[in-house]
Every structure is written in structure tokens, then in C-alpha cells.
Amino acid sequence: MKRAGLVVVLIVFALFAVAVQGFAKKAGTRSGAALFKQNCSPCHPDGGNIINPQKTLHKKDREANNIKKPQDIVNKMRNPGPGMTKFDEKTIPYKEALKIAKYILKTFK
Numbered sequence: 001m002k003r004a005g006l007v008v009v010l011i012v013f014a015l016f017a018v019a020v021q022g023f024a025k026k027a028g029t030r031s032g033a034a035l036f037k038q039n040c041s042p043c044h045p046d047g048g049n050i051i052n053p054q055k056t057l058h059k060k061d062r063e064a065n066n067i068k069k070p071q072d073i074v075n076k077m078r079n080p081g082p083g084m085t086k087f088d089e090k091t092i093p094y095k096e097a098l099k100i101a102k103y104i105l106k107t108f109k
């Protein structure tokens with residue numbers, strides 16, 4: 001009988017964990033890294049740029065193009081240059097866009 005009780009507790013716990021995970025996704029708590037991987041890395045693998053190699057996400061290129069602050073990166077997503085997908089508020093809400101921007105600034109030096 002003791003065993004059965006333990007199994008029930010484990011099942012309840014597992015269900016709870018799944019529920020929390022689902023909720024976290026809805027609330028937009030995906031990390032900047034995960035968001036970057038999903039939306040940006042197809043064209044910017046490792047912070048590079050497979051379409052326009054002069055415009056990577058590394059500091060030297062970014063700063064040469066005046067992209068220095070998180071907001072500059074968000075602006076780029078909203079108004080991309082030739083060859084880049086446009087990411088509007090509906091595709092990537094501001095909070096998530098900002099997370100991606102901060103991730104880029106701290107990751108690609």
C-alpha cells in the first residue's frame with residue numbers, strides 16, 4: 001500500500017511539472033539563447049551572417065554599423081536591411097526581442 005501512495009505522489013508531481021513548463025512558455029520566459037537559436041541562428045550561426053558576411057553580430061561589425069545598444073538590435077528586427085526577415089511585435093514581442101538583443105551583446109564579442 002505504501003508503494004501505491006508513492007506512485008500517486010510521483011504522478012501528481014510529474015503533472016505539476018508539465019503544467020508549470022507550459023505556463024512558463026506562455027508567459028514568455030524562454031531564454032534569449034533559445035529565442036536566438038530558433039529565430040536568428042539559421043542566418044546568424046555563431047553570430048555570423050551567411051547572407052551578408054560583412055554584417056555579422058560580432059562587436060566589430062555591429063559597432064561599425066552603429067548597433068551598440070539592445071534597442072539598436074530590436075530596431076533592426078523591426079526594420080531589417082536587405083536579406084533579413086522582419087520580426088514584428090506579433091512574431092517576437094518587445095520583451096522577448098530585448099532578451100535576444102541582450103543575449104547577442106553578451107555572447108558575440
Ligand code: HEC
Binds near residue numbers: 067083
Ligand atoms: C533570413 C536570414 C536572417 C534571419 C533569420 C535573421 N537575420 Fe539578421 N541579418 C540578416 C542579413 C542579410 C543582415 C544584413 C542586413 C543589412 O544590410 O542590414 C542582417 C543583419 C543583422 C544585424 C546587423 C548586424 C550588423 O553588423 O550590422 C543584426 C543586429 C541582426 N541581423 C539581428 C538579427 C536577429 C536578432 C535575428 C533574429 C531575431 C536575425 N537577425 C535574423 C539576415 C537574417
